[in-house]
Amino acid sequence: MNRTIRKxxxxxxxxxxxxxxxxxxxxxxxxPVIAPPLSDDPYQIPRMSWDIPPQPPGFLMSDNIRDIYVxxxxxIKWDKAICGTAEGGYDIFYGLIWGTRTxxxxxxxxxxxxxxIGVFIGSISAYFGGWxxxxxxxxTDIFLSFPFLVxxxxxxxxxxxxxxxxxxxxxxxxxxxxxxxxxxxILLAKEEIYVMAAKALGVKDVKIIWKxxxxxxxxxxxxxxxxxxxxxxxxxxxxxxxxxxxxxxxxDWGQMVSFARNWIIGSPGHAGQYWxxxxxxxxxxxxxxxxxxxxxxxxxxxxxxxxxxxL
Amino acid sequence: MINDRKLLLAVKDLKTYFFTEDGVVKAxxxxxxxxxxxxxxxxxxESGCGKSVTAFSILRLLDYPGKxxxxxxxxxxxxxxxxxxxxxxxxRGKEIAIIFQEPMTALNPVLTIGFQIAEALMMHFEISKKxxxxxxxxxxxxxxxxxxxQRVNExxxxxxxxxxxxxxxxxxxxxxxxxxIADEPTTALDVTIQAQILDLMMALLREFDxxxxxxxxxxxxxxxxxxxxxxxxxxxxxxxxxxxxxxxxPLHPYTLGLLTSIPRLDVxxxxxxxxxGIVPNPLHFPSGCKFNPRCQFAxxxxxxxxxxxxKIEEGHLVRCWNVDKVVKEVKKGFLVGV
Amino acid sequence: MANSLLQVKNLVKxxxxxxxxxxxxxxxxxAVDDVSFEIYExxxxxxxxESGCGKTTTALSILRxxxxxxxxxxxxxxxxxxxxxxxxxxERKNMQIIFQDPYSSLDPRMKIKNIIxxxxxxxxxxxxxxxxxxxxxxxxxxxxxxxxYMDRFPHEFSGGQRQRIGIARALALEPKIIMCDEPVSAxxxxxxxQIINLLKxxxxxxxxTYLFIAHDLSVIKYISDRVVVMYLGKIVEIxxxxxxxxxxxxxxxxxxxxxxxxxxxxxxxxxxxxxxDVPSPANPPKGCRFHPRCSKIMKICSExxxxxxxIKEGHFVACHLYDKTLK
Numbered sequence: 001m002n003r004t005i006r007k008x009x010x011x012x013x014x015x016x017x018x019x020x021x022x023x024x025x026x027x028x029x030x031x032p033v034i035a036p037p038l039s040d041d042p043y044q045i046p047r048m049s050w051d052i053p054p055q056p057p058g059f060l061m062s063d064n065i066r067d068i069y070v071x072x073x074x075x076i077k078w079d080k081a082i083c084g085t086a087e088g089g090y091d092i093f094y095g096l097i098w099g100t101r102t103x104x105x106x107x108x109x110x111x112x113x114x115x116x117i118g119v120f121i122g123s124i125s126a127y128f129g130g131w132x133x134x135x136x137x138x139x140t141d142i143f144l145s146f147p148f149l150v151x152x153x154x155x156x157x158x159x160x161x162x163x164x165x166x167x168x169x170x171x172x173x174x175x176x177x178x179x180x181x182x183x184x185x186i187l188l189a190k191e192e193i194y195v196m197a198a199k200a201l202g203v204k205d206v207k208i209i210w211k212x213x214x215x216x217x218x219x220x221x222x223x224x225x226x227x228x229x230x231x232x233x234x235x236x237x238x239x240x241x242x243x244x245x246x247x248x249x250x251x252d253w254g255q256m257v258s259f260a261r262n263w264i265i266g267s268p269g270h271a272g273q274y275w276x277x278x279x280x281x282x283x284x285x286x287x288x289x290x291x292x293x294x295x296x297x298x299x300x301x302x303x304x305x306x307x308x309x310x311l
Numbered sequence: 312m313i314n315d316r317k318l319l320l321a322v323k324d325l326k327t328y329f330f331t332e333d334g335v336v337k338a339x340x341x342x343x344x345x346x347x348x349x350x351x352x353x354x355x356x357e358s359g360c361g362k363s364v365t366a367f368s369i370l371r372l373l374d375y376p377g378k379x380x381x382x383x384x385x386x387x388x389x390x391x392x393x394x395x396x397x398x399x400x401x402x403r404g405k406e407i408a409i410i411f412q413e414p415m416t417a418l419n420p421v422l423t424i425g426f427q428i429a430e431a432l433m434m435h436f437e438i439s440k441k442x443x444x445x446x447x448x449x450x451x452x453x454x455x456x457x458x459x460x461q462r463v464n465e466x467x468x469x470x471x472x473x474x475x476x477x478x479x480x481x482x483x484x485x486x487x488x489x490x491x492i493a494d495e496p497t498t499a500l501d502v503t504i505q506a507q508i509l510d511l512m513m514a515l516l517r518e519f520d521x522x523x524x525x526x527x528x529x530x531x532x533x534x535x536x537x538x539x540x541x542x543x544x545x546x547x548x549x550x551x552x553x554x555x556x557x558x559x560x561p562l563h564p565y566t567l568g569l570l571t572s573i574p575r576l577d578v579x580x581x582x583x584x585x586x587x588g589i590v591p592n593p594l595h596f597p598s599g600c601k602f603n604p605r606c607q608f609a610x611x612x613x614x615x616x617x618x619x620x621x622k623i624e625e626g627h628l629v630r631c632w633n634v635d636k637v638v639k640e641v642k643k644g645f646l647v648g649v
Numbered sequence: 650m651a652n653s654l655l656q657v658k659n660l661v662k663x664x665x666x667x668x669x670x671x672x673x674x675x676x677x678x679x680a681v682d683d684v685s686f687e688i689y690e691x692x693x694x695x696x697x698x699e700s701g702c703g704k705t706t707t708a709l710s711i712l713r714x715x716x717x718x719x720x721x722x723x724x725x726x727x728x729x730x731x732x733x734x735x736x737x738x739x740e741r742k743n744m745q746i747i748f749q750d751p752y753s754s755l756d757p758r759m760k761i762k763n764i765i766x767x768x769x770x771x772x773x774x775x776x777x778x779x780x781x782x783x784x785x786x787x788x789x790x791x792x793x794x795x796x797x798y799m800d801r802f803p804h805e806f807s808g809g810q811r812q813r814i815g816i817a818r819a820l821a822l823e824p825k826i827i828m829c830d831e832p833v834s835a836x837x838x839x840x841x842x843q844i845i846n847l848l849k850x851x852x853x854x855x856x857x858t859y860l861f862i863a864h865d866l867s868v869i870k871y872i873s874d875r876v877v878v879m880y881l882g883k884i885v886e887i888x889x890x891x892x893x894x895x896x897x898x899x900x901x902x903x904x905x906x907x908x909x910x911x912x913x914x915x916x917x918x919x920x921x922x923x924x925x926d927v928p929s930p931a932n933p934p935k936g937c938r939f940h941p942r943c944s945k946i947m948k949i950c951s952e953x954x955x956x957x958x959x960i961k962e963g964h965f966v967a968c969h970l971y972d973k974t975l976k
Contacts (some may be wrong), residue, residue: 137749174713193748193750193753193754194753194754194755194756196709196714196748197746197748197754197755197768197815197818198756199714200712200714200741200742200745200746201745201767201768201771201818201822202739202741202742202768202771202772203767203771204738204740204771207771211759212756212759216756216757216758217759329655351696357837357838357839358837369942383895425875457925471926471927473926474926489968501699501700501864501927502699502864502865502866502905502908502909502910503699503904503905503908503923503927504699504926504927505908505910506922507922507923510922528837528838529838529910530735530838530910530912531867531909531910531912532910533912534910534911534912534914534916535796535910535911554914555914558912560911560915565902568839569838569839570912572838572839572841572842573838573841573842573867573912574842574845574865574867574868574870574871574872575867575911575912575913576866576867576870576894576906576909576911577913577916578913579909580871581840582846583845583871584842585846586839586840586842586843589809589810589840590807590837590839590840623798644675
């Protein structure tokens with residue numbers, strides 16, 4: 001364990017990844033402080049104006065919105081759109097900050113459940129073999145034959161709008177890689193003598209999988225999961241961009257990029273006028289995925305020498 | 312010279328170290344022995360004693376982080392350690408050949424047996440591929456592989472362990488080397504196959520008066536085929552004498568320990584002697600005599616000063632401060648239960 | 650006359666050879682073919698043979714770590730081959746095994762105290778954690794490892810020490826019989842006697858019965874009370890140790906003994922060099938499986954398989970040479 005931690009910090013790219021992740025964690029944890037919510041639902045991005053076109057950075061809250069807050073009796077803790085507004089007056093900065101929480105939620109939850117399902121199916125398949133293995137692997141193949149993005153889109157369309165539906169879709173079509181991965185590892189590990197030794201002691205099968213096989217095979221799955229967190233977030237963002245996914249005005253980076261859909265080119269005579277609608281959410285997505293990828297990459301490099309028997 | 316035989320190979324104070332991340336591993340740290348024409352030298356030792364590294368050092372087959380840092384390897388009057396890589400290539404396979412323990416890893420799995428033998432022939436002699444393959448068949452027959460014309464086109468995985476080792480011997484002997492180094496050639500084989508292979512090796516060597524360095528941990532095999540024996544421990548030769556002396560009048564406590572701790576068919580043993588402790592880690596060798604933590608005769612001097620290899624009697628060298636104590640033990644009759 | 654603790658009756662273990670896309674069974678590896686013998690309480694039965702003879706498969710089949718194809722194993726009067734899985738699990742307390750490879754027989758991610766305690770945990774022996782680890786400490790000391798090392802991991806130990814840990818694990822359940830599958834083959838020569846002596850001492854102390862498997866006849870001679878020789882899935886000879894080495898009957902056993910190198914330069918022995926290789930267990934020779942390599946072959950040997958017959962008291966051999974019914 002100590003060696004892992006040491007290696008994580010020794011490598012430049014890994015260090016960059018860790019620092020980025022750390023920054024994102026700080027943002028997520030301190031979101032209420034950095035961007036205080038102006039309504040009861042903190043995930044509802046506050047609007048700075050009723051205008052459709054995006055407003056540039058520095059835009060001040062328009063008077064008609066201000067009046068609504070006064071009438072409702074809500075304290076206006078801040079009123080400047082530091083990064084500008086997206087289509088419909090939604091404050092970009094606020095969306096970025098609270099979108100960080102959403103990103104973590106999506107990434108961690110979908111990967112956790114997908115990995116759990118995948119590991120469960122894959123280990124049962126590998127340990128018991130025979131027709132159980134055949135059936136489970138065919139099911140895995142069937143799920144794998146659906147193109148991921150398309151399948152996720154179809155499922156969310158059926159299930160309806162909402163981030164939780166997006167997560168269900170991502171989990172449903174995201175577990176197969178883990179199943180295959182753990183199955184391969186367990187097929188190898190179950191031939192180890194210490195597994196036979198456990199059987200000779202009378203240890204029950206489930207216990208053997210849980211205590212002997214999984215601890216020795218879970219590490220590649222963890223690496224894969226780390227790398228996947230980024231891609232889950234991107235896929236969720238893509239789904240939001242396409243219009244399925246987060247409800248309108250929800251603090252989600254993908255949502256925010258979708259607000260920029262009509263404004264990417266800019267207006268006639270002013271190309272790139274609304275750059276901030278794409279740039280800010282875009283850069284957050286890129287950096288978030290990059291961070292997880294760098295950390296995952298380093299974990300994989302640490303794993304390799306272990307495989308060669310250094311442990 | 313011994314018995315009017317020519318001195319073929321003399322290894323003097325050979326030192327080969329491995330410069331690793333974790334420190335310097337002195338794998339071979341002072342090895343001396345001689346091999347005479349037509350004779351078999353047995354090098355006996357356990358894992359980590361440096362016997363394989365010695366063999367590789369002689370043939371200069373070592374790569375980074377291993378490096379031969381001292382000593383001489385005089386072969387036919389010339390120091391091999393001073394030769395160029397080109398010159399060594401001319402010697403390897405042609406004058407000095409080596410066979411390994413695991414034929415499956417030493418043989419190329421994607422090339423036929425015949426081709427691998429022919430390759431060695433074509434490397435050292437000016438003959439065509441056709442002629443070389445014909446000679447391969449002859450060699451396979453010589454090493455006792457049945458239907459050699461068929462086998463010559465087969466791949467290593469199609470042969471059994473014993474067959475593969477015979478093929479390796481064919482490869483090694485193909486260019487009529489004057490010295491054969493065999494690194495644990497029969498350790499991975501069944502005992503009846505081992506008997507066949509040892510028989511074969513001795514017959515081939517007798518045929519053209521070649522010499523053999525046999526590296527093994529098996530004292531039984533050594534008793535059968537060696538003329539002189541070097542016992543290695545922790546990178547050094549600790550005892551060096553002819554076969555009868557080693558088995559009947561050993562002087563080093565390690566040799567004595569080995570002889571009395573192995574079960575054997577010829578003597579009824581009531582209790583096996585035990586050498587306590589474990590083989591030392593080359594990164595953390597004990598100070599003084601490397602064997603002292605496990606030695607029943609160890610004194611304070613042994614813990615501080617490392618003994619040198621000293622000639623105790625003609626043809627018998629020992630590295631130990633307490634030879635006289637060992638002699639007493641041997642006189643008592645050192646095989647328990649005899 | 651000691652009690653018969655374990656009886657193996659007509660044990661058969663074949664492994665299917667599967668080929669092709671549809672995994673059709675195209676043949677069988679006849680690893681163990683109709684093997685029968687008894688193990689008496691308190692004895693060490695030495696099971697010897699070369700690679701492919703089926704000795705390890707026999708031991709694993711007895712313990713049902715491999716599922717026997719046919720045959721019966723009776724332990725203390727109970728047929729363990731037909732038992733339900735849950736009953737067999739309880740039976741395992743009585744029958745333990747020590748493996749050949751000290752490097753892969755211990756879970757690299759478990760502390761050795763847990764490796765040794767696992768059996769006790771499984772069978773609810775010594776439920777109190779403190780008591781359990783106290784026993785682990787005692788076992789470790791008994792096999793020659795300081796109890797204070799119990800929180801360490803396998804990779805921190807040498808091969809010999811790991812083998813001791815494996816022995817402690819087997820002892821933890823207080824078994825009646827232990828299968829020792831080549832327990833010293835993978836160890837350095839100077840360490841072997843430590844482990845052999847330890848096993849001998851433990852046998853006396855805990856009244857254990859051993860099935861000791863080895864390919865090294867020298868070790869078998871030292872430690873066994875009786876010897877069983879296997880060749881290509883069959884038993885060819887069974888005898889008391891002294892009787893076996895004084896009057897070896899089967900030609901294969903004779904060749905095996907003559908092939909063993911003895912660390913004595915003056916030792917004279919009859920040189921019997923066998924021709925050829927051991928045939929494949931997937932395609933054993935007809936009749937007597939040893940006949941293609943036998944120097945004393947008769948016509949009947951290639952046609953009819955010899956039965957294991959008791960020639961003298963306690964001395965069995967499967968060879969037509971000794972079959973007095975043949976005329």
